[in-house]
Amino acid sequence: MNTPLASLHDIEIAARGCLSSMAYEYVSGGAGDECTLGWNERDWNSIRLRQRVLVDVAELDTSVSLLGRTLSHPILLAPTAYHKLIHADGEVATARGASEAGAPMIMSSFSNSPIEDVARATTAPFWFQLYVQPDREFTKALVQRVEAAGCEALCLTVDTPVLGARYRETRTGFHLPDGLTRANLEGMTQVAADAAHRPPEGAIYSAVLEPRLTWKDVEWLRSIATVPVLLKGIMDPDDARLAVQHGASGVIVSNHGARNLDTVPSTAMALPHVVDAIDGRVPVLVDGGIRRGTDVLKALALGASSVLIGRPYLYGLAVDGAAGVSRVVRTLRTELEMAMALTGRTSVSAIDRSVLWA
Numbered sequence: 156m157n158t159p160l161a162s163l164h165d166i167e168i169a170a171r172g173c174l175s176s177m178a179y180e181y182v183s184g185g186a187g188d189e190c191t192l193g194w195n196e197r198d199w200n201s202i203r204l205r206q207r208v209l210v211d212v213a214e215l216d217t218s219v220s221l222l223g224r225t226l227s228h229p230i231l232l233a234p235t236a237y238h239k240l241i242h243a244d245g246e247v248a249t250a251r252g253a254s255e256a257g258a259p260m261i262m263s264s265f266s267n268s269p270i271e272d273v274a275r276a277t278t279a280p281f282w283f284q285l286y287v288q289p290d291r292e293f294t295k296a297l298v299q300r301v302e303a304a305g306c307e308a309l310c311l312t313v314d315t316p317v318l319g320a321r322y323r324e325t326r327t328g329f330h331l332p333d334g335l336t337r338a339n340l341e342g343m344t345q346v347a348a349d350a351a352h353r354p355p356e357g358a359i360y361s362a363v364l365e366p367r368l369t370w371k372d373v374e375w376l377r378s379i380a381t382v383p384v385l386l387k388g389i390m391d392p393d394d395a396r397l398a399v400q401h402g403a404s405g406v407i408v409s410n411h412g413a414r415n416l417d418t419v420p421s422t423a424m425a426l427p428h429v430v431d432a433i434d435g436r437v438p439v440l441v442d443g444g445i446r447r448g449t450d451v452l453k454a455l456a457l458g459a460s461s462v463l464i465g466r467p468y469l470y471g472l473a474v475d476g477a478a479g480v481s482r483v484v485r486t487l488r489t490e491l492e493m494a495m496a497l498t499g500r501t502s503v504s505a506i507d508r509s510v511l512w513a
């Protein structure tokens with residue numbers, strides 16, 4: 156008898172059997188000794204909740220308002236590269252699953268499917284994650300292209316001037332199999348289009364990442380974009396303040412799923428500091444290690460407007476395509492509802508730091 160896939164953890168175990176070892180290690184791995192990778196999950200677990208009783212919780216409302224949109228729940232899909240490594244239909248399957256579950260999808264610059272195919276496949280709002288390219292004219296054309304496709308916000312990834320030391324990728328010889336491309340980057344110079352996922356041994360720079368990115372580029376991006384620009388990869392309160400000063404419409408507290416700088420704190424630890432620095436001026440989102448509805452509740456309690464999940468939906472995609480993606484989101488949402496009922500909070504606006512054991 157097959158074991159039912161009840162929790163996100165069950166889905167992760169099942170996914171391992173569906174993926175090549177190269178794909179599984181790419182998705183699951185972190186940087187260096189993977190200290191932060193462990194902390195990202197553990198630190199959500201170590202926050203204790205207050206159980207409250209005798210509150211009427213017969214009606215629960217998980218809706219949130221984000222950048223002028225009402226969403227039925229606060230769970231978004233974080234941008235992740237190369238979905239055709241995971242499933243033949245790639246990002247199109249992810250987009251269908253996201254729509255079924257009412258989850259906005261943030262599409263990666265390094266998707267295997269082009270933005271237009273994703274736009275056609277989704278009924279939920281979608282955002283685009285931008286890796287600014289060394290060629291700014293190409294980057295500008297890409298921004299115009301994704302806006303024309305209907306993207307409602309841009310997430311500028313600011314934590315990846317170079318990739319971190321990902322030894323699992325080195326050990327499995329990670330590469331993009333023949334036939335898989337970075338579909339949104341086609342049209343760039345051949346050298347950039349053909350750039351390997353990892354630079355050769357001993358080198359750190361990549362032709363498709365921009366190590367010269369600075370705060371000036373945030374202003375430049377805002378000047379060419381017609382949609383809100385959020386900064387993804389803010390961990391430090393000083394950077395959070397700079398983000399607001401440079402006109403960001405929101406920040407995403409993220410350590411890139413612990414894939415870049417090992418021994419940086421978990422996002423659960425960084426979140427309250429960033430929230431305090433932002434002081435309500437723009438929305439703060441968070442990702443990293445969110446695997447339970449209780450983790451979502453804790454993130455909201457610490458001041459996040461919404462959360463993003465990365466690896467969990469990739470595991471859902473591996474196990475059951477679009478249906479697997481939507482199942483992961485629905486499971487988290489159901490767990491969030493349980494956690495809200497058991498802490499006596501009937502709406503997201505009623506979730507604050509008093510949900511947490513002091």
Ligand SMILES: Cc1cc2nc3c(=O)[nH]c(=O)nc-3n(C[C@H](O)[C@H](O)[C@H](O)COP(=O)(O)O)c2cc1C
Nearest residue numbers: 182233234235236263312411412443444464465466
């Ligand atoms: C396989 C994989 C690919 C990723 N690709 C990108 C990417 O293209 N752009 C980006 O900004 N972040 C990328 N990320 C980071 C995620 O957006 C997100 O920050 C992280 O996965 C959240 O942590 P979680 O996986 O523990 O939920 C990637 C993460 C994974 C696991």
Ligand SMILES: CCCCCCC(=O)C(=O)O
Nearest residue numbers: 236265351352361363414
């Ligand atoms: C040089 C290509 C890097 C792809 C990075 C995708 C990503 O953000 C991740 O794997 O993490």
